[in-house]
Amino acid sequence: MADLSINLAGIKSPNPFWLASAPPTNSGYQVQRAFEAGWGGAVWKTLGDPILNVSSRFAAINFNGQRVAGFNNIELITDRPLDVNLKEIYETKKRFPNHAIIASLMVEPKQEKWHEIVKRVEDVGVDGLELNFGCPHGMAERGMGSASGQVPSLVEKQTYWVKEAAKTPVIVKLTPNITDITVTAEAAVNGGADAISMINTINSLMGVDLDTWNTIPHVAGKGAHGGYCGPAVKPIALNMVAECARNPRISVPISGIGGISNWQDAVEFILMGAAGVQVCTAAMHHGFRIVEDMIEGLDHYLDSKNISAVSELIGKSVPRYSDWGNLDLHYNITAQINTDVCINCNKCHIACEDTSHQCIDMIKGDNGRSYLKVREEDCVGCNLCAIVCPVEGAITMVEQTSMQPMTWNERQAALNSSK
Amino acid sequence: MSEHEQYLAEKEKIDQLLSEGYNIYHAVENLDGAFVEFFHLKSGTKKTLHIRTANARKYFSSIFIQQKSS
Incomplete structure (x- = not known):
């Protein structure tokens, strides 16, 4: 069997398959079940001041018989108090010491806010931090998420503040809702990021009900834009990863995210420069056990290519991508x-x-x-x-x-x- | 005439001038295509071809690059 382990900016995990920060990583119960199924790491659902959610949160596009070709959500970050999440992170890390737990973080763009949450989260033993500068809905209306991530100076400054306090590797998660993602990626690097991850979700409205004229989804007759993900966004994400990977000023590892549904998708992202991948929609559609096929498929692929370690694949297609x-x-x-x-x-x-x-x-x-x-x-x-x-x-x-x-x-x- | 036939006709004109000893020395491109200027070193004669098709514009460009490198 090939060596599937990765070391992404110092964060080690037994395989390159992480669950992305999202509903599947909302609790210790879920993350522990995911690790039991074989996931190598998990980015805990974003921590911050606990929010209030609405009911009716997800919607999907089915295309020509394919269920969930695209997926949309208007769910916000965690609605649970920080101490509850931290207790579960501690317990999960204790039970699975060799799996990677990364805490996704989002607070107001204030230095003291970042310092406070970084210290509290690192105290329970996370392996790394991921700064959520990407969520496009709800939190962005409050100046956080993609509202921060669309302003290069804010990306750089907030990354710098986090690095002032952080002892673990810092991943900056970027929004695709921007003309050129390499600009904000460079800002993250300039702020001291140890790695970047992309993409977060894309602004979307899933549809309009032709009978009621309501948006899909709607909340008591009103809608708001959500974040789009799933297989439909993969080409957009793959391009953004590749654009960053081939940019000589972006010299940090990349965690690839966006529509990854199977081992083949993962290999494409790794060939295009990702040091590891994160998955959400496919797990929400098919459950945690899809990782079994991902691990088996990647292992067989590497064997078929006589490659002994997945790390040898990283970026092999980048020189083939140009202007x-x-x-x-x-x-x-x-x-x-x-x-x-x-x-x-x-x-x-x-x-x-x-x-x-x-x-x-x-x-x-x-x-x-x-x-x-x-x-x-x-x-x-x-x-x-x-x-x-x-x-x-x-x-x-x-x-x-x-x-x-x-x-x-x-x-x-x-x-x-x-x- | 198909576009391919137009290309062959334009290529033939380019090849004819090259076989007569002309070299490409200048080309101007605008909304109507490329105006390729040929120069005959011995006689000092200049000729211009209006090249319209995409494949012929690729073709004369490659010839031009080859001539410059040699």
Whole structure:
């Protein structure tokens, strides 16, 4: 078996799978059950001045038969007093000394507030702290969460205040509700963060009931924006992780979060620079035991690649992620249709004819039967036909021979030098 | 004429000038495509091609980069 243990900025855990700060980590009962199931770590549901919640808190989008393709919540941080949470953290850490417990924290942007909560939380033996600068709903209206996380100077200052008092590693959790997450990531690093985590949830309104005209969810006929997460946000999160991982000024480990539902998703985040991952929606959908498949799948994957430790995977795909201007303009792929597999549904032809480059023809063969054929010379390799095709293996994108590589940046440099 | 045929026609014009000993020495790009200026070193003659298709604009750029590097 490969070594699945990680060391994220000094926080050690037996595997890279942590539960994210959220409803699944609300109590000692839950976190202990999670550790029993195999989770390597847990970020305790955010601690701060205990809040009041509303009823009717979650909503989900089901898409084409997939339940919970996206998930939305308007639940706030913990509604339990700090001493109750601390007692349970202490008991949990005592029972599971080798598992990572990270305390998520959120207080007003005041130095003394941060110092107080850091000291009280570290006294019960947490392995690290995660500063919640990301929650987009409710707390943000009070100047905390994403309201803090959207202002680089506030991210830097509050991180600095925490580092003044902290003895354990400090992870700064970033909001995606910002144009360029690398700006706030850099602010966290400048403030002394030992690691960053991303993404928190995205501002969202899940829907409107066509009969009642109420928002989904609604609280007695009124709604407010929530935080969106789950499989639908994975591409957004993966890009943000990758953008930070390839930024030389962001030199701290990354804890990847956002729609991670299985071991394959986790490997993608790790390849793109995450030193570990956090999961919430998938656990809320399927329960804590999904971690068993995650551990087994990751272990088999590493074995299949002859890799002895998951840490060797970290960031392996980062050099392959760049700016558009560095992509090869001469790289050329074209679609090929396997008529032995194709069911002649015509979806590729319609998609190409209506919305792409009009290069798939329906041809009548000598035997009178119709078949679809790509005019390769007109195909730009957009992939749309393969994307809409309902039959696996019917359409393959094939690399063509091309000229020497030339990027847009190289081209423009050459043209500009001729002026 | 398909876009591919337009590309082949433009490529042919570029290749023709290159075979006649012209080199690309300048290109101006605007909303209408690229105006590529060729120069014949021996005769001192200049010629300009209006290149419209994307593939031909990639093509002359690669030729230009090759010429500069050699």
